[in-house]
Amino acid sequence: MTYKAPIEDIMFNIEHLSSWAEVTELETYSDITSQDAEAVLDGFGRFCSETIAELTSIGDTIGSKFDGEKVILPDEFKTAYDQFVEMGWQSLPHSTSHGGMGLPRALGAAATEILNSSDMSFGLCPLLTDGAVDALMLAGSKAQKDHYLEKLISGRWTGTMNLTEPQAGSDLGRVRTKAVKNDDGTYAVSGTKIYITYGEHELSENIIHLVLARTPDAPPGPKGLSLFIVPKFVLNDDGNPGERNGVNCISIEHKLGIKASPTAVLEYDNATGFLIGEENHGLQYMFIMMMSARFLVGIQGVAISERAYQHALAYAKDREQSPPVDRSSNQAVAIAQHPDVRRMLLRMRALVEGGRALSIATAGWLDLAKNGSDEQSNSAKPIAEFLVPLVKSFCTERALEVTSLGVQIHGGMGFIEETGVAQFYRDARILPIYEGTTAIQANDLLGRKILRDKGALAEEFTSLIKETETQLQTGSEQAKMFANKLAKAREAFQSSLNWLIGQAENNINATYAGSVPILMLAGNLAAGWQLGKSILAAEAEITQGNNIAFSKEKIATACFYAQHILPECELEKTRITEGADSILNAAFAHLET
């Protein structure tokens, strides 16, 4: 079955949750209408359904191959990538100053979702290029921007992110790759990087590696890292790819999923590198790329969940087994009619819609943070930064659940590879790992965004939620039900917050024992909050007589979220406030090393 981009729901999210009115009033975007946005996404959706979604099974079966020198993807990937570049899709969210379409970030987020629903292996390449563009745009020199940005934004060149080394995964302070300054101001970069997504391939004319390395006199740990541009082909004076640089692929990994996306081990041997910004500030620049990539990986979670949902729904409407449990008929009915299959389908759908709402809302704040007035930026930036680890983790951890439910709905068929849904289950498994595991996102949330200001920003987040509760309390019975569930979840967050902050001074281990639970709680709550806003928007639509069927379903899905998913916040609170003890208990000799 084919993927169909859920344009109606995406546009609902863009118009009602992404600060669309504010964003489109920004000078950068002044002439963009909803109609324009929808037309762009419609066209992109068509291209993705017809071209990219056809790659999923091919990519999984053939995978990418390494012949000792080159990494070759299936032919269909090259053809599709050429079309993607030719049609200019890479440029969609990027600044017109270097050839981009200059569309709002929410549209970029939507496009990332559509592309990755169609094929995650394919979608990773543009995703990393997006991150490299963001990093160069903010931290690159004028010359670097001139040399690289237009080609990256066009998609003719692609970008990569080189952090991990065998001994340095989550712990970047252990990076050993060396960068020694040459007489001409360039650097000689040497070392081994692993897990480099699209680290080598033939899709594009050049690959622009952004590489964390250490200069000889750098201080130890993360504060001694510098960031370098290391192009696969060093540029000629005319700006075109010239000589091959000293960076080579050693091998690619044999993975559980996303098999067409090559994961390379790269050996840098006196490769020519160009310093970005200043020495020893590399991690700070890399963080720009990481923020972008984390946000977009969260969207990959929504994307693969949507794809899994579409497959499961189609199967459940088609497959007939057993009469209905209420015996309203003696004939077997489509399994979508059985209460438990409905439960699973609605769970999938509610998690997809919650993740989408959260990610598109965050895109709006990211946009205001970057392109808004000082006032807009000051207000949007902290909330956007608070939400990015939530988007990354909520949407990716839930993708495991959603793709697993997709398999379950298919029964025995789900376990057969040809059905296609097992692939989503495999592909999704990387999402809570790469670009910072869930635990790393939790450290980010807890350390940087909760403990550092003693919960001030987190309290601001809850007061925004309270506003939505108040609005919901003036609405329909369903809106009131939702408000009550949201309030309970928000209170669970606040109790947890108080407990964690209270422990931080004398029992920091107990605080961190609750790191992932508070992240999961916050992600659930944040997505629920956005679905609460969706109810308000949908009820307004119904009052105005617009999109009645769609709006009713939106409200119904949100109600499922309120009754089945928001209550998990209370469980996480119990774990956080009553469960540290049993995690840190000393009796676990088997954990001692």
Place this chain on the structure above:
Amino acid sequence: MTYKAPIEDIMFNIEHLSSWAEVTELETYSDITSQDAEAVLDGFGRFCSETIAELTSIGDTIGSKFDGEKVILPDEFKTAYDQFVEMGWQSLPHSTSHGGMGLPRALGAAATEILNSSDMSFGLCPLLTDGAVDALMLAGSKAQKDHYLEKLISGRWTGTMNLTEPQAGSDLGRVRTKAVKNDDGTYAVSGTKIYITYGEHELSENIIHLVLARTPDAPPGPKGLSLFIVPKFVLNDDGNPGERNGVNCISIEHKLGIKASPTAVLEYDNATGFLIGEENHGLQYMFIMMMSARFLVGIQGVAISERAYQHALAYAKDREQSPPVDRSSNQAVAIAQHPDVRRMLLRMRALVEGGRALSIATAGWLDLAKNGSDEQSNSAKPIAEFLVPLVKSFCTERALEVTSLGVQIHGGMGFIEETGVAQFYRDARILPIYEGTTAIQANDLLGRKILRDKGALAEEFTSLIKETETQLQTGSEQAKMFANKLAKAREAFQSSLNWLIGQAENNINATYAGSVPILMLAGNLAAGWQLGKSILAAEAEITQGNNIAFSKEKIATACFYAQHILPECELEKTRITEGADSILNAAFAHLET
């Protein structure tokens, strides 16, 4: 890394949770001691570690192959199977009347766990043979027992279970395979069966298929099914395999996991079948085999979880990243020291130990039900039947979670196939599907074991739990904490029960919307109950100065279960009693067919 059978924990469970004193006093088992049991399991554990655990990666890489006629497994499987048979391991739980070792069911359950931890693909073959033995033992004629049992119990022949057809999965009433009586009293069986585990292979001299089929005049639906023995080779007069029967493999499936276990499509073309018992009673006999298989599949869930846990623990103790969060050192420490990794490891371990406790306790009741006095049997049988769907679903659904955590702890390494833990994640995915999906188990629990007697048996189950609570309340602080959490979970079960029974008369769809949640709640509660009993036993051990380190860890793991897993019961209650509405809501046009 190699698998090591957790003999100490298994023996703890057998001695303290499997009604061991009662069981070993039965006439059938009168001369068995704990020392015997441990010696047997020790020997089996060694064999499995050395021989079977070596198959896991080979089986996954090579898989089983179909050449158009024969199904060939990797050579190592044939060698290992021959050894398994030669050492007599298949006979472990079976009656001495037909050559079995005649050991208690709890030992059989433990052996199934150890074998399936070592390799699930391998373990499936003996598992199905066990089920065929159980069915023939209870429903076969004297002649059938004489013809088949000794060979099956020795492992020289293997058994299969033929239910599913393309149009008949969960809905067995749709089975179309025909059986027409021949003049000699045998039947000509014709039809297509799918998903037949070990339906064709060369490991054994014969394969004994138990096949559900329909005689020409049979009533429609499940009440018109009869059960037949269809041997791959019809027996000669001397009882040895003779002529090839009319059953052929058409293809085998290409699956997400358990790739060495061949899943066959079998075509029956006037195959000679032998009726078991009476016509039209087939489902009732097949249910014996299904009960056995469901119970043992639950144990497969514990088994693969244990294997995943051992890998994750070894990795977490070895892999060093980042200094501790409490800054007690500036050096990177083993990740097992980081609170969140501890949380994940303990979650894995608590789920393994909970599942093991539940399954070994159930084995004890199954034993008393079958081999006990009338009084023992009357008391044990209902509770055993109540628990089997819980064992099947709790242990298998949790295996998805545990194997996923195993991947997560490995970080990027977890996604690389060579690490081996991704295979556990793939292999485990079949468990909540085969031998009746989780939804089918939920229908069994709700329909047959809750609604039919209006909750009487379920209330008996809760009163047993209350007894354990009372005993725990007289123990240590930890025991009291556990008792309180257990009481809360038990109350959640009772409220849910009352709600579900209350809805059944006028709103049966609402009752069934809570079918899987009540199953999950009950499974969690039942496992928690057994861990509560474990605390009592462990505290008694400590008081007596026995196994102090082990007993302390047992209590600590149970406390983790109480603080992190039992509270999920409350969440399920909320979903059941407040969530049916949003599942059955009429606004979901997208679900209509």
